[in-house]
Amino acid sequence: MSKIAINNSTAFGGAISQADVDNLRSKALAAAATLENGDGAGNDFLGWLHLPSSITRDELNELQATADKLRRDCEYVVAIGIGGSYLGAKAVIDALSDSFAAYKKSNGPKVLFAGNNIGEDYIHELMGLVDGHPFGIIVISKSGTTTEPAIAFRLLKEQLERQQGRKFASGHIIAITDAARGALRGLATQEGYTTYVIPDNVGGRFSVLTPVGLLPIAVAGFDIAELVAGAVDIEQGGDEPMLCYAQTRNALYQAGKKVEILANFCPRLHNLAEWWKQLYGESEGKDGKGIFPASVDFTTDLHSMGQWIQDGERTIFETVITVESQSAKVVIPSDDDDLDGLNYIAGKRVDQVNKMAELGTRLAHVDGGVPNIVISLPALKERYIGQLIYFFEKACGISGYMLGVNPFNQPGVEAYKKNMFALLGKPGYEEATRAIQARL
Amino acid sequence: MSKIAINNSTAFGGAISQADVDNLRSKALAAAATLENGDGAGNDFLGWLHLPSSITRDELNELQATADKLRRDCEYVVAIGIGGSYLGAKAVIDALSDSFAAYKKSNGPKVLFAGNNIGEDYIHELMGLVDGHPFGIIVISKSGTTTEPAIAFRLLKEQLERQQGRKFASGHIIAITDAARGALRGLATQEGYTTYVIPDNVGGRFSVLTPVGLLPIAVAGFDIAELVAGAVDIEQGGDEPMLCYAQTRNALYQAGKKVEILANFCPRLHNLAEWWKQLYGESEGKDGKGIFPASVDFTTDLHSMGQWIQDGERTIFETVITVESQSAKVVIPSDDDDLDGLNYIAGKRVDQVNKMAELGTRLAHVDGGVPNIVISLPALKERYIGQLIYFFEKACGISGYMLGVNPFNQPGVEAYKKNMFALLGKPGYEEATRAIQARL
Numbered sequence: 001m002s003k004i005a006i007n008n009s010t011a012f013g014g015a016i017s018q019a020d021v022d023n024l025r026s027k028a029l030a031a032a033a034t035l036e037n038g039d040g041a042g043n044d045f046l047g048w049l050h051l052p053s054s055i056t057r058d059e060l061n062e063l064q065a066t067a068d069k070l071r072r073d074c075e076y077v078v079a080i081g082i083g084g085s086y087l088g089a090k091a092v093i094d095a096l097s098d099s100f101a102a103y104k105k106s107n108g109p110k111v112l113f114a115g116n117n118i119g120e121d122y123i124h125e126l127m128g129l130v131d132g133h134p135f136g137i138i139v140i141s142k143s144g145t146t147t148e149p150a151i152a153f154r155l156l157k158e159q160l161e162r163q164q165g166r167k168f169a170s171g172h173i174i175a176i177t178d179a180a181r182g183a184l185r186g187l188a189t190q191e192g193y194t195t196y197v198i199p200d201n202v203g204g205r206f207s208v209l210t211p212v213g214l215l216p217i218a219v220a221g222f223d224i225a226e227l228v229a230g231a232v233d234i235e236q237g238g239d240e241p242m243l244c245y246a247q248t249r250n251a252l253y254q255a256g257k258k259v260e261i262l263a264n265f266c267p268r269l270h271n272l273a274e275w276w277k278q279l280y281g282e283s284e285g286k287d288g289k290g291i292f293p294a295s296v297d298f299t300t301d302l303h304s305m306g307q308w309i310q311d312g313e314r315t316i317f318e319t320v321i322t323v324e325s326q327s328a329k330v331v332i333p334s335d336d337d338d339l340d341g342l343n344y345i346a347g348k349r350v351d352q353v354n355k356m357a358e359l360g361t362r363l364a365h366v367d368g369g370v371p372n373i374v375i376s377l378p379a380l381k382e383r384y385i386g387q388l389i390y391f392f393e394k395a396c397g398i399s400g401y402m403l404g405v406n407p408f409n410q411p412g413v414e415a416y417k418k419n420m421f422a423l424l425g426k427p428g429y430e431e432a433t434r435a436i437q438a439r440l
Numbered sequence: 441m442s443k444i445a446i447n448n449s450t451a452f453g454g455a456i457s458q459a460d461v462d463n464l465r466s467k468a469l470a471a472a473a474t475l476e477n478g479d480g481a482g483n484d485f486l487g488w489l490h491l492p493s494s495i496t497r498d499e500l501n502e503l504q505a506t507a508d509k510l511r512r513d514c515e516y517v518v519a520i521g522i523g524g525s526y527l528g529a530k531a532v533i534d535a536l537s538d539s540f541a542a543y544k545k546s547n548g549p550k551v552l553f554a555g556n557n558i559g560e561d562y563i564h565e566l567m568g569l570v571d572g573h574p575f576g577i578i579v580i581s582k583s584g585t586t587t588e589p590a591i592a593f594r595l596l597k598e599q600l601e602r603q604q605g606r607k608f609a610s611g612h613i614i615a616i617t618d619a620a621r622g623a624l625r626g627l628a629t630q631e632g633y634t635t636y637v638i639p640d641n642v643g644g645r646f647s648v649l650t651p652v653g654l655l656p657i658a659v660a661g662f663d664i665a666e667l668v669a670g671a672v673d674i675e676q677g678g679d680e681p682m683l684c685y686a687q688t689r690n691a692l693y694q695a696g697k698k699v700e701i702l703a704n705f706c707p708r709l710h711n712l713a714e715w716w717k718q719l720y721g722e723s724e725g726k727d728g729k730g731i732f733p734a735s736v737d738f739t740t741d742l743h744s745m746g747q748w749i750q751d752g753e754r755t756i757f758e759t760v761i762t763v764e765s766q767s768a769k770v771v772i773p774s775d776d777d778d779l780d781g782l783n784y785i786a787g788k789r790v791d792q793v794n795k796m797a798e799l800g801t802r803l804a805h806v807d808g809g810v811p812n813i814v815i816s817l818p819a820l821k822e823r824y825i826g827q828l829i830y831f832f833e834k835a836c837g838i839s840g841y842m843l844g845v846n847p848f849n850q851p852g853v854e855a856y857k858k859n860m861f862a863l864l865g866k867p868g869y870e871e872a873t874r875a876i877q878a879r880l
Binding site for chain 1: 522523524526527538539540542543544550552556557558559560561562563564565566567568569584585587588590591593594595598623624626627630644698699705706707708714717718721722724725726727728729730732733734737738739740741742743744745746747748749750751752753754755756766767768769770772773775777779780781782784785788789790791793794796797799800801803804805807808820850851852853855856857858859860861862863864865866867876879
């Protein structure tokens with residue numbers, strides 16, 4: 001069976017050497033042991049660690065049956081969630097979808113996202129799109145009171161009940177929430193929604209392989225058993241790849257490389273980088289520390305951020321996701337006039353040119369003082385995406401412990417919420433409201 | 441007439457003071473004078489400076505007539521270009537479009553983009569989408585030999601001729617290229633394409649108000665006269681806003697704020713940030729210098745990068761684009777049970793909540809040591825987007841000169857291309873081919 005692989009050989013020679021990476025070996029092993037032993041900070045959020053191998057065939061079948069019902073009855077399915085309740089599903093669906101899927105007929109519902117922002121035009125336009133069409137809702141919220149998804153759910157639930165009747169609505173709203181507590185659990189019980197559980201010990205950014213990610217991905221028509229099998233491949237394949245990534249990026253950070261740019265040469269991976277940014281940014285960006293996670297889509301952004309990367313401050317490194325083979329085959333045609341001078345690559349597949357752009361970029365960036373780490377995927381298929389997800393999750397846990405932070409909390413996310421509640425006059429925030437009003 | 445506005449008051453108190461910004465006044469004025477006098481580095485690329493006011497009604501009418509023809513005859517129009525020949529049109533079209541436009545019927549063609557990557561699946565999927573449908577092509581390339589757009593154009597031109605006949609093709613391919621030289625100019629003359637000129641003195645990242653951006657924007661159904669009028673508003677409105685932005689960001693950079701995050705609270709602005717990244721990244725990222733441009737979409741990314749921004753390394757600042765009013769109106773409904781606890785905001789518009797999220801975020805980030813600059817737009821309309829474009833362009837020229845670089849070249853972009861040509865064995869690169877093969 002093929003697997004993703006990591007290669008850090010182009011990270012050496014400038015800012016760091018192989019020895020710098022090797023010197024972090026014991027620290028990395030200690031971090032991995034801390035994860036495995038569950039005796040580090042945030043150890044009540046380690047449910048993701050052996051999650052893949054714990055998922056049963058029955059659980060997957062049950063999710064698939066729910067997905068099949070939504071696929072049969074709905075033209076659209078709106079997944080409502082924010083942060084980890086949005087990014088994982090979005091990343092996987094986009095990585096596996098036709099880039100022009102939105103414009104094309106499909107043999108299942110279109111999966112849309114809401115509750116991931118507070119855009120008034122956005123929700124209006126979404127409600128206009130599903131107006132008059134049978135649609136389903138997957139509402140994902142641990143508490144059921146997170147502002148963004150709660151607003152979207154109130155609006156879309158009302159629309160669905162009005163439009164398709166309460167019976168259809170209660171049969172086509174799926175709630176993914178706390179096992180026992182919270183507003184959404186209460187509502188689901190009252191209305192008889194099908195429900196799935198967000199485990200207590202799995203944080204949002206590690207939740208893509210729970211029903212949070214798996215249900216929307218299954219509704220979009222992708223093979224969740226293969227996705228999970230891919231994660232198991234890495235969970236059970238030994239820590240070497242994750243240690244390599246964690247050691248290399250920490251060595252680079254210590255050497256003054258403050259920004260990690262996740263680069264791809266495959267437009268479908270744009271949102272995988274967004275998922276990765278949450279995973280690493282939220283896990284490591286605390287206590288005044290942490291590599292700043294950024295991303296680029298190449299070759300597009302070689303004509304944008306490329307100049308900065310080549311010649312700007314030498315405080316960056318790149319992690320490049322390379323996809324070995326494409327699903328489609330497009331050959332560059334020959335042209336009698338050859339005005340554009342492309343005949344020298346006529347007969348080649350487009351991807352062969354892309355691969356040379358990629359190799360040429362790697363050489364140019366390394367020459368320019370930008371260390372590169374390369375992660376290769378055999379193809380954009382469920383199996384390898386599952387491998388990549390678990391790879392990044394485990395490496396993130398190791399890397400965070402190496403950095404000396406709790407990789408599993410996110411105290412900084414509360415700051416804006418608290419201010420927002422105070423400004424909106426939420427009950428219970430009276431004192432904060434008075435304090436914030438005095439500042440304005 | 442309403443205008444965009446800049447407010448830097450929340451940039452002070454931590455890393456920099458008002459005095460630090462004031463101290464850069466004379467430097468900023470000198471930079472603006474250098475631009476105006478045309479006696480600085482890169483002064484052969486200042487055609488954008490008084491471009492807006494030089495565009496005539498006749499030129500706009502002529503572009504509109506071409507756009508109308510494509511709108512009448514085509515279901516899809518593919519704009520082929522990369523870098524500045526892609527990002528400007530994409531940014532403006534997205535900022536003005538329904539977020540779900542791809543899923544909806546429209547009264548004109550869908551504008552799609554190609555030649556902005558070398559994704560084999562991407563071009564295959566695009567060719568599948570337009571298969572059997574009348575489509576048009578806007579091909580944008582100064583030379584006609586840039587690899588990415590040249591490959592896409594070869595493939596799509598062949599498909600269009602095969603599918604709709606050579607007569608339809610030559611009537612519905614528009615070439616935007618050099619006035620006299622180059623492969624695309626030659627082909628356009630030979631085939632009788634309608635053509636528009638990329639002025640010699642306007643670099644790609646400053647070209648959105650030339651036909652490069654205006655034609656695709658007009659084809660998408662937006663008012664290019666208003667867009668240009670907005671740019672004129674700022675071109676002729678005095679330099680104060682641009683000086684303010686250039687001084688503030690340079691003061692922050694000098695104080696160790698190495699990353700500028702362009703933030704929005706309006707999902708439609710995602711690609712405006714991508715355009716901005718090219719503008720600033722490519723203009724300033726050179727000679728080992730330059731603020732690293734990054735971007736976030738809030739509140740989405742408050743549940744992703746929010747943690748890092750609040751608590752990570754204190755080397756960042758934010759520039760927030762705020763949109764004062766939304767086009768749609770959506771009121772949060774009341775609910776008898778109020779299980780989600782949202783009744784305290786029932787009756788409010790969604791945007792009122794978004795505005796409190798925005799204000800709450802600003803206060804939280806400033807408290808957390810992240811200086812904020814705020815740029816406000818009255819609404820997402822052509823006029824204000826035009827204002828914003830010229831604002832950012834002019835401020836970029838000033839800021840680049842303040843930094844001491846040539847803001848109008850991009851020497852670093854050649855590095856990957858040279859390697860790619862060598863690896864692909866392009867005629868004329870024989871020596872480079874031998875050298876690079878020896879490295880592998």
